[in-house]
Amino acid sequence: MHIKNIFILFILLSTTVIAQKDFTTREYLDDPAWTPREHNVDFKHLLLNISFKPEEKKVIGEVTHTFVTIQKQVDTLFLDAPGIAILSAELDGETINFDIIPSGVVFRFKNPLKWKTQHNLHIHYEATPKKGLYFIGWDDPNNLSRKQIWTQGQGIDNRYWLPMYDEMNDKITSEVYVTFDSKYKVLSNGVLLQQKNDKKSGNTVWHYKMNHPHAPYLIMLGIGEYKIKTITSKGGVKINLWYYPEWENRVEKTYRYSAEMMDFFEKEIGVKYPWENYSQIPVQDFMYGAMENTTATLFGDFLFTDDRALLQREYLSVNAHELAHQWFGDYVTARSDAHHWLQESFATFYNWLIEREYYGQDHFDWNRRMAQINSLNASKKDDKQVMHSQSGSVRHYPKGAFVLHMLRQVVGRDEYNAAIKHYLQKHAYGNVDTEDLLTAFHETLGNSYDWFFEQWIYHGGEPHYKVSYSDVEKNGKKYHQFKVEQTQSVNRLVKLFKMPIKFRVVYKDGSKTDKTVWVENQYQEINIPAQKGKEVDFVLFDVNNNVLKDVTFDKPVEMLKSQALKAENMLDRYDAVKALSNLAVKEKMDLFQEIYNKEKFHAIKSEIVAQMA
Ligand SMILES: [Zn+2]
8 A cells, every 4th residue: 555545544534533523413203205106117198088877976987008117127017996896908909917906906917018118008997986086966866966076186086986006206198088968067187179979879078188297186077067157367378167057146256366366376486377278166065175186176166156255255265275286286296295385385375475465465464373373383282394294284284385485585585486486497297395496496596595494394393482672781882682582492303493583673753773683593682772862662573473483572561552553564563462461451441442443454453352342
């Protein structure tokens, strides 16, 4: 060995020692649903020919899967098909053997299929599905019920009526021929290529096709007695509004904002609506609110609006949520369940943005407040992070939406939008995971937001701040001093939080001083130089509640009274009113009267009513 080499070895050894000393351990809560499901072929196209015997709740189908092998030797192929009777199967035109097992069917190939070769698997089957596809009203003895057939694929229920690889991580183009009684109309995904009546049989064949790939759980059918109204958004998207013929007078109210929403999202998201058209269809007895099947949102007819304003609001919200999914969920789809938040948090957040357009900033802020309360409550049970398959709907929907709001605050609106646009376009019609989102921000803006994802998405909990305020004098200068302590119990799942927080001092003459500070240590002191001759009216920590958090901040009654009356943002006024709840009624009667008359937002008004009762 040459001496030079020994020297290099020495350097290597010493750097190893140094590096080891510098290692810190990062711990994450494991998620069994992190790993994407394995598959030995890549499914490309699904061609379905389907008819029904509704009185027997029976599906009669013929499906052809076009796939390419992605492993060196493929001698078996499994399809999800629990309870489906496979009648016959052919591979590339030749009959093949298969075994039916409880979860589906295993096809066995005499000669293993070679790597990167394309094949067609053709299957005849019948099913009386207990899930996934529902026959509504066909067995009503009084013949009063509507008669419908509809599907609900998410999470993994399409497999009960359609034998396929039913997993979000392999996208396919789909094409459906439905043969059914001409009395009924049929909706499926994509473009309606043909609708052919056969007078002799009294049936119509409906031929729908998706030109872009989507995930199998988004395949849908909606069949019943409907009329259809077609409108076009300003951006040129055709929107088909399905309705029960006798509900014609409710169409305008229910679907009032559909076209505007389409335009709003195209502008806000910066990516054109990714499909050829968009349909919405109400169905009877739906078990959820609505489902964002690709190009075809299906929703419970209980949301179909009459004159009740509340219901109109409810459908606006559902409508916006499902439409947002056409980008977040359908256009880009989570690779595995661990990343489910990439769909639901986005749909919830973009719904909030639409609601802000129609109902204003206070309403938007109140959505955040509800999210805050629910998140803090959820954290009393466990510290699961947003990115976890089992973290529950509070984390997947409102908490994740609040996190996106914060991300947008931290990054900046234009910057956030640019990164999201890149994220969508880079993964168009594909699968995504949380790292893809993080990477998109880095690729677009050059900044690493790992620290943000670490605390808000990869780890759980929320910051709990204990704040106090006093006027202090240091070296002959006067300051307004805030002391901030993070009191959440820090453990392997919950960290100290780092966030920019806006502090505000409002003076009695109405002027104010703002200071935004990165709060990241367990203890921090923030000093804002006092202004000569100005008296403090009230102070705020985290103006307008932009950070998802719990906070304890005891303020003098006089300060709270001023804050309740004069703070610029609704949530800051609300919090002051709430903080006065222990004050005797006679001490706040006049003030509350004044606020009640001045306030427009319902939450403050009802808080006042509750305290005065
Ligand atoms: Zn959703």
